[in-house]
Amino acid sequence: MALRKDVRVDAAPAVAFRHATLADREDLLGRIMLTPALVYVIVLVGLPFALAILLSFSAASAGSLALSWVGVENFATIIRDSQFQRAVLNTVFFTVTSQILVTVMAVAAANVLDAAFAGKRAMRFLILLPWAAPVSLASMAWTWIFDSTFSVINWTLKVFGLLEGWLYWFGDPALAMIAIISVHVWRTFPFATVIVLAGMAAIPQDINEAALIDGASFWRKLFQVNLPLLLPIVTVSVLFGVVFTSTDLSIVWLLTRGGPYNSTHVLSSLAFQRGIMGADLGQGAAIALFLLPVLVIVATVMLRMARRAEVGV
């Protein structure tokens, strides 16, 4: 009797095993599902990246892809180039300024959107709209807004008597940079807002209520309770923003093409101009890669900060 019982106990797992389908084969399934991502990363990110590094050490041009090794010559040339120096400064200024503006606006918008009021859903939709709008389309609208003859900003300022003379937005380097930053902020702050909103949703309701009962005013609650708790996620959002902004080409290219007199170039627009339009692939690659080490350091530091802030929680 006992023996037969043993046999039946043993049989049970065997039966279960026969019914195991693909869905239960975690090892196999994992590999299958990872494959597309892996292919994507290797073919569309890894290879171009390796190629860019290779190109930056060569004298390749669009005409001849012969990878004649020239060492660091490309880097040496661009570092002495005043346009390049300007582009580095522009990139840093563009990135830092727009990220400060985006972060402040995103935190403010998230706080507004978190409050209960009529039309909240519509408001959320409207705030998200710039993010969803195609950048080329949006740039066309903005080109008109900043147009040298038809600028609505100028007209409005005039009507209210705040402007004497006329602002040539894309004719003046400082105004052009202001325009570029405005459009970029307009375009990227919705996403930052969404991230901050998600972070706020993760703060327990009773912590906010405790702060209310403890007598904290709106600002004290914001600066002493909510912002510190948001810090990890805001750091991540800023990190995204920094990487995205410092490598972004579209806004500058669509609005000013680096003008006037190549004064508003950022590194990626300059790399595009030199490498693709100017056909000097080697130099273009060197310019594009110039910020990489900086970005790696910035990313590492910020991720560390985010982790440290989280440990405190």
Place this chain on the structure above:
Amino acid sequence: MGYVETRNLHKHFGEVEAVNGVNLSVEEGELVVLLGPSGCGKTTLMRMIAGLEKPTSGEIYIAGERVDEDVPPRARGVAMVFQSYALYPHKMAGDNIAFPLEAVGMARLAIREAVARAAGMFGITHLLRRFPLQLSGGERQRVALARAVVRSPKVFLFDEPLSNLDAKLRATARFELKQFQREIGTTTIYVTHDQVEAMGLGDRIAVMNKGQVHQIGTPQDVYDDPADTFVATFIGSPPMNLIEHDAGTLVGFRPENFLPRQIFGAQDDVVTYRFRVRRVEYLGSDRFLYGVLEERQRSDQTVIADLPVTITTPIAEGEAYEFAVPCRAQRQFDARTGKTGKRKTDGAA
């Protein structure tokens, strides 16, 4: 007028009537426990008093001042300890306790003194430089209490502050809490669904069900003289036995008053029942007997007797015995409304 008073207070969440006409009056310095089953509206009632929830209708007064219309939480002078403690996770224990004082703009030196005093009161002085995550449940609870007392509020609101502690710690914490509340004499409203906690802590207990207060009274009142069948069966473990008497009346008696007839003297004023025991449970200090009353219309209704170990009468499962209840321990309820009638003292069964 009570120090904290609600008048005909209602709170409806859509269809749900979370609080449904509560009149509560808490005297100054008193500790009133809100006791009721889960979902009966205790937290909602407390949140309305704190100002975190706006009443659908009704009035709330704190220290004679009407607060329900436009007095924000911070101006009500209430301190609340949340069930989750709601400590600020990014602040050290000391900064958590200091927070309410910083909010009223107290000078830094005075804050440090006040924090030290509050921490000393709860024996957490050595924990002030730790983050909440680095504290045990009991320690967090103390920090939360210290944060609540530090600015001397008019009213304490406690929402099940002990429910996250293990049973042993809970008993000690309950004792300390009571001690502490007696000492500083701050008016306190304490929410719990644990009746042992309620009986042990409350000067008075407000028994709630389905958004309404069924009875307010001292622990002894609600235990000995429940206002209706809900209170009778909710308070006490095992609950009061309710048996159908004549038409329209329910008779109630507590299991510990339902004892073998021979325990009582021959001249004692008792009501006797024939009790058929179906099951016996030994619980160390007590014996629980489950059975039915014979000669009753609804004889399948389970009746419980709770015999202390001092009563050694042998009881066998399946046998019937003469049991009795002292007349003064019997209560009568209207079968239809559940409300209590006059005490049954006439001695007739």
